[in-house]
Amino acid sequence: MRTSFSKGLGILTLSLLVLVGCQEAEPQEGVAEGHMDTSSSALHDHNSSNDHQVAEDVDVQGVADHYHTGDIVKLTAVFEEESESDHWHWYIRDNQDAEWNLITEQKGSSFKGEANRNGQQIKAVLYNDEHEAYVQSVPIEIVIDDHDSHSHHPHDEQIYNGYFEDSQVKDRELSDWEGDWQSVYPYLKDGTLDEVFTYKSEHNGDRTAEEYKQYYAQGYETDVDRIIIEEDTVTFLKSDKELTGEYAYDGYEILTYEAGNRGVRYIFKLAEDSDELPQFIQFSDHNIYPTDAGHYHLYWGNDREALLDEVENWPTYYPKDMDGASIVHEMIAH
Template identity: 55%
Template sequence: MFILKRPYLYLSVLALSLALVACQDSEKTATTNSTSAEEGESTNDNATSAETADIAIDGLGDHYHTGDTIELAAVLSEDADYDHWHWYTRESGQSEWEVESGQEGDTFSGEASVDGLEIKAALYNDNHEVFAESEPVTIVIDDHHGNDEESKQIYQGYFDDDQVADRELTDWEGDWQSVYPYLLNGDLDEVFAHKAEEGDMTAEEYKDYYTEGYVTDVERIVIDHGNVTFYKDGEEFSGDYEYDGYEILTYEKGNRGVRFIYKLAEKSNEMPQYIQFSDHIISPQKSSHFHLYWGDDREKLLEEVTHWPTYYPSNLDGDDIVRDQLAH
């Protein structure tokens, strides 16, 4: 009888062991699934295995000014039946993402106040798992002339003579485009309408005023290590320029401006003898846009106040330029 019971006892122990292993595997699986579901609703940087689409962020500006409105839209690469969105932000130097309260659709709206702020969007499925998540975009705030009261006064043309300082041509180094084509195609009409709301002219009168100011056939200017190249009607003309001092001008309204003047180093029949920069900045600082005057008579050029071709970085589009002008 003893010999007959031993196999039975062995089989019983084996069955019990298998049952315990199966139970442990089941608990492990349940725990893993629970953790994944919780992470799907969190600000976890890693997309889950449920992700099957890409999200692009549209509407990001080249830069913003303090107080500008940030308007972004999340664009899904394929159709989905889900509408559970969250937007997350993270300041420079932070490791954790924070969910933005009230931003639960596929669009984001907020005020530009933190330079370097990262923003991303995530779409969740019905199981509260991440279906898709965008790459972060970064908000760049550049107030150009400063956001303090003194900087604002200087921009408006109110400053003391001893605040003015010499500037190198490197302050305007870069690739620049004329703003005149954007006026011609109507992109700047929004700017003129905005000026009419606060100014003393109609939108059409502002457009006429700026048309006279912006008109030029030099559609692009490249400045590099003292060399200035004009692009005109498909042709290029270049010359090296050296600093020739500055002049402070007083305008009819009582405000003032500074012309920083550069003289052609070697005579050329193609390039002007003088170029004069005016950009509302009165001391060394990288320029964000400028008005340029050029000609062969230094003193006569200083009298020109109605025609001021204006240039912005060539990597900006019409929306970027409108945003910049509305801020001023």
């Protein structure tokens, strides 16, 4: 079963995975199993206010940069100091001004639930053998961002998958890709993305995980580890070099792929000639009208038409502040 982060001040329905932890008493009458107990006689007689006045020395690991509605949230509470107690409880509240509520079925150091409400907070509390709160984590906020590329509306999903009308395609500005971006190629090389390839193999069944890794290795390969886009300037950063140039919009091209779906390349041209910078850069991010990109594939070179034929190497970039685990989460969510 999974925890559902949904609105509710009295009782919040949980459908969470039952985890091994301390042995609770049977739910009292009026407190359904799998619900939060907000009564003054909470199980184990824990502090009824649940506003624990103890040190915040517990580290909660596994928090993603953001989630999409319905995503699974997996957290682990870690307390570095030696402790004979393994008596954990998890608490949830709708926002920082609301009261904490005990999640009765989450009883171990691991948490698993479903993200359905933006801004909810979760914390882990370790109790001693006297059933007194001993140490806790800082509140962890669940951020839900259902941006366009992950929308659950069938219309947007069709566009993301490459099925749209020409009339739907609109011009875009370079600001749609503004930010500090990192290549995912290093994460492929160090094995971080192996979980993604295993997932694709198990769910698609058309290739092994190793075959997926080889395919994406060819696609992601690049020596440009980082790209910074600000206003009309693009900076390419390699291990030993940094190059910056101004780029102007040069229209878009609609491409049809062998599978029958389509994509849009948004093209920008270097404002002044340079022997070191590419004359053209082409963005592909599964969007076809103005919106902030969550990630993108970038093609660059000096021949505009030849670049349109490139479909085997597509260096891919995610925000610089995302760690490997967050990128894996994003890729699997696709």
